[in-house]
């Protein structure tokens with residue numbers, strides 16, 4: 001049996017949730033018959049999802065009109081009600097009459113699919129709770145629709161190391177850890193992954209009203225951390241956490257495999273096998289990364305009760321490194337490769353996951369993670385607070401004003417701590433709009 005490193009108890013929603021919600025994931029062991037049924041369900045749900053998406057797009061296509069012009073020549077659409085969540089939900093009744101095989105699917109799982117269409121559309125048109133809009137919803141091809149939800153799961157479904165799913169039957173489960181006490185099972189999500197089927201149970205604790213820690217940040221109980229591309233993180237005590245070498249190895253292997261896929265003949269068996277390999281490797285990398293994040297979070301939280309981190313939503317991560325030239329006009333390394341290389345792809349995907357894990361673990365232990373605006377923290381001296389401009393390629397901070405000599409990331413981490421403790425105000429921090437923009441890079 002393969003070791004499942006990603007089966008940690010995982011946060012469903014820590015921020016904004018009133019009640020504490022966590023999710024536990026277990027491996028399902030379906031029989032070949034059950035596997036066929038699960039795949040059939042996914043396929044049916046996917047087709048209906050696509051149809052409902054198309055229905056919504058159609059309505060928009062038919063009913064749009066330029067604001068400032070009345071079209072004299074236009075296809076006149078037959079007036080019809082705009083499809084919405086409720087009308088699409090109602091349409092499931094005739095669907096089951098026309099296509100009786102849809103009766104096979106548990107009705108709540110079918111309704112949840114309609115909800116997914118609604119969410120995809122809402123996020124496209126009006127954005128999520130933070131106003132961040134997503135791209136246009138896409139039609140899902142085979143293997144792009146990989147899960148379905150039982151929105152009202154129950155603890156009664158579980159019996160020993162078996163779980164009974166409505167309309168699907170009894171499944172064997174690898175019960176690698178018990179469900180925590182005092183939690184209520186809310187939903188169950190069945191997911192197809194590269195190496196098999198999983199079930200995710202979201203749990204809610206009615207008694208714990210969400211983690212609230214009242215630790216007051218002080219100089220001696222807090223630490224600042226700076227996340228970077230070269231090292232994974234640097235802390236304000238001068239400690240570092242490097243990016244593990246095995247990431248690099250896995251990524252190189254991935255690149256080689258993907259190269260092979262691109263040269264394999266379309267539709268061939270060899271290609272199919274390679275694609276499977278790529279999917280498994282992706283899964284492995286994701287698991288390695290998650291484990292590394294958990295271990296690193298553990299290490300950080302051992303050092304202090306309050307951790308100051310940079311607020312990633314403020315950090316501009318897509319900026320290009322400015323070109324750097326010597327006196328003769330020769331171009332010098334400017335750190336662009338660090339910004340666009342393999343390291344970056346790992347870091348990009350990782351930082352926010354790491355911060356989520358850190359916040360989750362801190363909350364569980366009564367510790368705190370505080371987000372800090374990182375503006376100017378890499379461009380100022382942590383000792384005298386004067387502005388010391390640096391390029392990304394300058395790895396060392398040496399202050400001409402007070403002669404402080406530090407690693408640049410340590411310097412930033414100390415500043416993050418100072419800003420978090422409110423003892424440093426970066427007065428000369430320039431607003432983002434004043435920063436010189438370098439030409440947009442495609443790398």
Ligand SMILES: [Zn+2]
Pocket residue numbers: 381382383384385386399400401402403404
């Ligand atoms: Zn200084």
